[in-house]
Amino acid sequence: NKFVYFFGGNKTEGKNSMKELLGGKGANLAEMANLGIPVPPGFTITTEVCVQYLKDKDYPKGLLEQVDAAIVKLEEVVGKKFGDNENPLLVSVRSGARVSMPGMMDTVLNLGLNDASVLGLAKNTENPRFAYDSYRRFLTMFGDVVLGIEHDKFEHALSEKKHALGVKLDNELGVNALKELVEQFKLIIEHETGKQFPQDARTQLLMSIDAVFQSWNNQRAITYRKLNNIPMEWGTAVNVQSMVYGNMGETSGTGVAFTRDPATGHKRFYGEYLINAQGEDVVAGIRTPRPISTLKEAMPIAFKQLEEIYIKLENHFRDMQDIEFTIEQGTLYMLQTRNGKRTAAAAIKIAADMVAEGLIDKKTAILRIEPNQIDKLLHPMIDPQATLQVVATGLPASPGAAVGKVVFTAEHAEQMAESGAKVILVRTETSPEDIGGMNAAEGILTVRGGMTSHAAVVARGMGKPCVAGCGEISIDIKKGVFSAGSCSIHEGDYISIDGSTGHVIVGKVPLITPEVSGELKTVLKWADEVRTLGVRTNADTPYDASVAREFGAEGIGLCRTEHMFFGEERIPVVREMIMAETEAARRSALVKLLPMQREDFAGIFHAMEGYPVTIRLLDPPLHEFLPNHEEALEKLMELESKDAPESEINKVKKVMERIEFLKEINPMLGFRGCRLGVVYPEIYEMQVQAIIEAACELTKEGMTIVPEIMIPLISHVKELQIVKQQVVKVASAVMADKDVKINYKIGTMIELPRAALTADKIALEADFFSFGTNDLTQTTFGFSRDDAAKFLPAYIEKSILEHDPFAVLDQSGVGELIKIGIDKGRSTKSDLKIGICGEHGGEPSSVIFGHKVGLNYVSCSPFRVPVARMAAAHAAI
Ligand code: PEP
Ligand code: MG
Incomplete structure (x- = not known):
């Protein structure tokens, strides 16, 4: 079994496509070496070794032999010897998972130094200060990341030394001060661990490799993986690489750069560097790095080479690269390249630009854009x-x-x-x-x-x-x-x-405030070209409907009519209807609501002309339209204290009685949805009359109107049969009266488990289904959607659930009911149109699930329409 892959010096064994085995960093170092780009030679120990090591608490047989052999090869290529006192080979040790993962072990640099080899390094470089500076840095990093000693302990000693000598910066410390620090640091290590600092280079290396593998399971790394959905079983690789030095004087330096601007996406080389510094100095922020553009003057030859390399890398990887480099006495080395992190705006611009430049195709561009990133741009x-x-x-x-x-x-x-x-x-x-x-x-x-x-x-x-x-x-x-x-x-x-x-x-x-860029429109158009899942919107006003059209909605999947009952001039009429004690009294209130509803529907049809508009008949329990008990009580007390007329006081008392009468322990499981239609048919009759009248009106004006009437909260096919009969009766009468034929549809929401389980029967009565996943989640889990926030965080904390099921569809539970509903529904009506209109309709993973199980469309709030379009495209690719 091969556990170790060499790179550099014409002996490279890995390549870019081996990320799973070599990790991102290792695979890309190999790829750069393959491309003839100067990388300091080294080797990568595979992620498989990590997985096995963490499982067995021991290395696979043969690993140590392979590491020793790789070291020998490295010595040959570099011309130095590991652990040697005269001409020591020094290495860096870094972790490198498949995707870059902050939280894991940091870097150990200058490994291989000890009390004897530091003398050799000083002699060879003719620079004792550099040698001791490297040694004290190594002791700090080894102590911190391998031995787990608080970084502060070393930092503290360093500051004290600077203070005692009256200097500010690290690089103002002379060789003697550094020598003293080295001694102090070794004492810190001995004091903290009870053991002496290991002088043997091979021991140092093996301990560092151990530390990298173990860092896969440290708390920070675990948390990071959880937050970013990175599987626990991937493991990390270890990269051991020969050292090059950016801190060897004024012709040396180190820097990081992006091949395009990671904030805006503009095509310009962007980054910073420090002269006479090692990598961690750039990150540590002690000295202020200079913009990369000034490197052109400071080191023209290295800069020109760097330019050629970054262009080569971007063309090769066909994506924006984030690179690290070091210049050692005028010679450029690349230490890392990877796909650069970028803002949402940059992601979209880079994807669109790269298609225009012929670097990638449209599908690749789409896959480069996280659907959720789009939300941020709006x-x-x-x-x-x-x-x-x-x-x-x-x-x-x-x-x-x-x-x-x-x-x-x-x-x-x-x-x-x-x-x-x-x-x-x-x-x-x-x-x-x-x-x-x-x-x-x-x-x-x-x-x-x-x-x-x-x-x-x-x-x-x-x-x-x-x-x-x-x-x-x-x-x-x-x-x-x-x-x-x-x-x-x-x-x-x-x-x-x-x-x-x-x-x-x-x-x-x-x-x-972000601007909606032309590039966003372009990539969304590409998304539309590949997706097969329709995207509609949930909207209850003409304004929302037109916003959603702008965002690319292809119709309304849910118009919640109850939202129309709250206008200032409407609520008294709605309350009159609720307070009515006889059907006649109820009807007389409904007559007043009719023209208002007709106007609402006409406005929405107008905004969505030519596209289907799904209108849901009244759904919430009626008490929601009455004032709450305390408000009514306050009003009553106010009237009584003012000695208001008896009739007014009685009116409020009646309202309070009605509130009491309508009060339910579990209103969400109560007298709502089609249950209202069954008991008070006249409410739905009024709504249907308003819908069909509005449709007739606009049709006469020459518009194409596609109304879809939707019955909520069905659990039994007979509910649908009864309500449907009323709908058909009213609609037919209106059409006959207006002498217009409207091609309307009648469908139902599937938002209760019983509806999903009996969907074959329900489908016989329905032109379409729309999964109401808010209620379906509520009733499948038995979690109240209004109260679950109290305990859901604990459920997620304890890993009972991975996500809030009201935000991200629970595919294995609620999703299973959806699959049953689809299969059963289409078993008796093969062309049944099926959508989803719960809040999950705009959540990318739920949209992708919807595509997979064969939905025709998703419906979501207007601002999520672009997100759903992009997610649907991802699903189709
Ligand atoms: C649903 O239950 O998923 C739904 C869309 O209806 P509402 O949120 O209005 O209950
Ligand atoms: Mg619902």
Whole structure:
């Protein structure tokens, strides 16, 4: 078995495609060597060795022999000897997983030095200062990363020495001071570990290799992998490489650079370097590096070579590269190349530019763009340079950042906004009544509620930042203050929220508003060319519908009609309908609502002309349209204290009775959805009449209208049969009356497990299905979507769940029901059109799942439409 791969000196054994075995760094070092680019020779120990070592607590047989043989080869190529006192070969040891992984072991440089070989190095380089400087650096790094001694212990000794000698910078220390430090550092090591610093080079090397492999399982690395979905079983490789020195005087240096600007994506060489320095000096920030452009003057020959190399590398890897180099006495060496990290804006520009340059094809360009990155480009974000005082963290419920004055009621939000103030609405939770205030606010912060709570759903629909379920804060509305930790924030104080991270921040933070670039439009067009999954939007207003059209939505997948019941002139009529005690009284209230609804639908049809519009009949429990009990009680007390007329007091008492009557222990499992349609058919009748009348009107004007009427919360086919009959009856009557034929469809939401399990029967009555994955998640897990935020973080912490299932579709549970629903549905109706309209419709992994299981479309809030288009393209490639 081969465990060790050599690179450099015409003896390279690996290549770029061997990343799994050699790690990213090792594979790319080999590839550079293959390309004839100067890299200091060395060898890579494979990730397989790591996996086996961590499993067996021992090395595979033959490894040490292979390492020794590689060292001999390295000695031949470099012309120095490892552990030699006269002409020592020094090496660096670095970790290198398949993807770059901060959190694992840092680098050990200058390995191979000891009390004897440091003399040899001093003699050969004719530079004793350099030799002892290298030795003390090695002791620090070996002590810190291999022996686990706090870096500060060495740093402290170093500062004391500088202080004692009255110098500021490390490079002002003379050779004697460095010699003394070396002795001190060895004592620190002995004192901290109880053992002497190992003088033997081979022992140093083996201990470092051990440390790299073990660092795969240190806490930082584990956390990083969890956060970035990197499998635990990959393991890391170890790279052992001969040293080159950037700290050998004014003709030496070291730097890092990007082949394109990683912030903007512009095609320009970008980076920095330091003269007379080693790698960690650039990172440590002790000296200020110079911009790479000035290297042209400082070292023209090396710069020209560097230019040729970076262009060669970018052309070869066909992606923006992040490179590290060292110049040793005028000779350039490349230490690393890898695909560079970049901002969302840069990712899109680079992908589009590289297609134009003929470097990559469109599909590759699409795969280079993380769908979620697009979201960032559509919303303001906090200036990354800003320092933040985060006082609490909630759920990142709707992306983007906002700054404003704290207000505690929707009414107040509207008033303040009208007078020109920017406000953040802070509520325990929001209800449909708060819509106006939410619309007026810059952003929304709630104490309770999850990723599909009212606040989250509505904020996403509006494209406004929202932090939801922030249980760390508590509001005292009466006193006009909320507390977060030891901080009290009063109404009118400025706060900032970041709906992408869930942070609540005291004061005003600077925001950056991104521009939607031409390149974004271009790559989204390419995405549309390859995807097969349709992308619709969830929208309840003509404005939202037209925003979504701009973002490329191909219709509405969910129009929640209850959102239309809250306008100032509507809520009294809606309440009149709810308060009605007879069918006749209810109908007379509904007659008043009819023209309003007709106007709503006409506006939406207009904005979506030619595209399907799925309108869901009323879904929430009726109590949501009444004031809450406390409000009504307050009103009652106010009236009584004012000695208001009996009739007015009685009116409020009646409302309170009705509130009491409608009160449910579990409203989400209660009297809602099609259950309303079954018991009060006249509500749905009015809605259907409004839909078909609006459609007839616009059709007469020559427009193409495609209405799809959707019945919510079906669990049994008979519910659908009954409601459908009413729908057909009303629609037929309206069409006959208007003498217009509308090609409308009737479908249902699948958002209860029983519906999914009996989808074959339900499909016989439905033209289409739309999975309501918010309720389906709620009812599959039995997690209340409004309360789960209290315990879900613990579930994720304890790895019971990987993600919040209300944000990322639970493919193995809820997804299984979706598959059953699709299979059963299409078993009795093969051409059944099926979509998804829960919040998962705009979440990339859920969209990709939707493509795989054969959905026709996903539907999501307007601002997520571009994300879904890109994710759907990824799924199709
Ligand atoms: C759902 O349940 O997934 C859905 C889209 O409906 P709502 O969120 O309005 O309950
Ligand atoms: Mg639902």
